[in-house]
Amino acid sequence: MQARVQQNNMINLKQLAGEYAANFVKEGMKVGLGTGSTVYWTIQKLGERVKEGLSFQAIPTSKETESLSKRLSIPLISLNEIDILDLTIDGADEIDSNLQLIKGGGGALLREKIVASSSKELIIIADESKLVTHLGTFPLPVEITPFSCKQTESKIQALGCQTTLRLKNNETFITDNNNLIIDCVFPHDISNPANLHTQLKMITGVVETGLFVNMTSKAIIGTKNGIKQL
Template structure:
C-alpha cells in the first residue's frame, strides 16, 4: 500500500462518521483532499451536508467537486471537523500547518463538537517536533517577533533553526495575509509549555500546536485503518 492509498483508507474510515445534515469542517492538505473527493461522491449520491473549508485551496476543490459550502460566520457551530496532521502523538497532540492553513484550521476545529484527525502511520510520533513547527506571525515587526520566539524556545531548552517560509523566491503568505516561521526543534518534550509561551508573544497570530482539540485519530497503515485515542 503506497502513501496515497493509506491516505484514502484513512479518509474512507473518517467518512463513515459523517451523517446526513451535518455541519462539517473540512481540512486542508493531501489527506484532507482525499476525504473531499470521497465526500463529493456521497454528496452526488444524495448526502446532505454543509461544509466550512479551512483554506481557499480546500474551498476551490470543494466547489469544483460540488460539495456545498458555507462560511464559518454562517455556520458558527459545527458538528464535526475532519482534517489531517503533520504529526500526532499518543495524547492526540498535533503539529499542523505544513500547508499554511493553521490559523483557519484551529478556528474551525475549536468551533466543532468533534475533530477527527486522518493520517498515515508516518505521522505518528512518540514526541512532537520532528516536523518543523509552523508559527504564523504578523508581517509587522517580523524580526522582533522571530527573536521573541527564539527567546521563548530557549527558556524551555529548545534550540534549532527558525526559518521564514518561502514560496519560491517570495515570502509565503497565508490566506489571512500573514507569514510563517518554521521552527526546527527536533523534539518538543513539553508541548503545552511551548504553546503557552508562544501565546504570550504579541506578533504571533497562531501556532501549529493543536492541544486538546482532536477527539480521536484514524491512522492508516499497511494493515488498514486503526483508531487512535488519547492514552
C-alpha cells in the first residue's frame, strides 16, 4: 500500500513538471519533444492546447513520441525541413547542480541529443528524485553499433566500468536507429562528465553517450512543495 502511494506521488510530481513545461510553447514555435514518462505529460497538455487553438510544429525524438503526438493531432515536421528549433522539452535520469545530465533510460539518447543540439533552448523536466550531487548512480547509457559490439564493449570496460547489454522483454534492446545500448556503472561518481564523454566518443563503435553537458538552459522540477526552476 505504501509503495503504491509513493508511486502515485511520483507520477503526480512528473505530471506537475510535465504540464508546467507545456506553458513554454508559444504560437508558431518549432519544438523538439523528448521521450519518457515525464514528457508524456507535456505532450498530453500540448494536445489539449492544440484543441484550444495553439498552432506550433513539433519534432519527436522517438517513435514512441511520434505515435503519441499523432494521436493527439500535434503537427509534426522533420528536422531536415528547418535550420533550428525554438526549444526542446525533455526529461532526464539524473540532473546535477550544474545542469549536467544522464539521459537515455528510455533508449532514445541519440535522437534526443541531435534534437537538443539543434535547439535554441533545452528545458529539462523531472521529479525531485532525479536531482543528484554528482552524476553516476544511474547507469550511464552508451549507444553502440551492433557491428563488433563485443570489442566495443570491452574498450568501454577498459575505462573502469561494469557494463550490461540492455535487454527488453528478455531480448536485445534495439534503438530506433538500429543500434544497441550498453549500460555502464562506474565504481565512483562521474566527477568530470565532459572528459568521460570525450573518452567514450573516441572509441570506434560508440555512436553517442547519455551524458548531456553544457546543453541545458533550465530545469523544471516537480517537488512536494510545487515547481522548482533551476
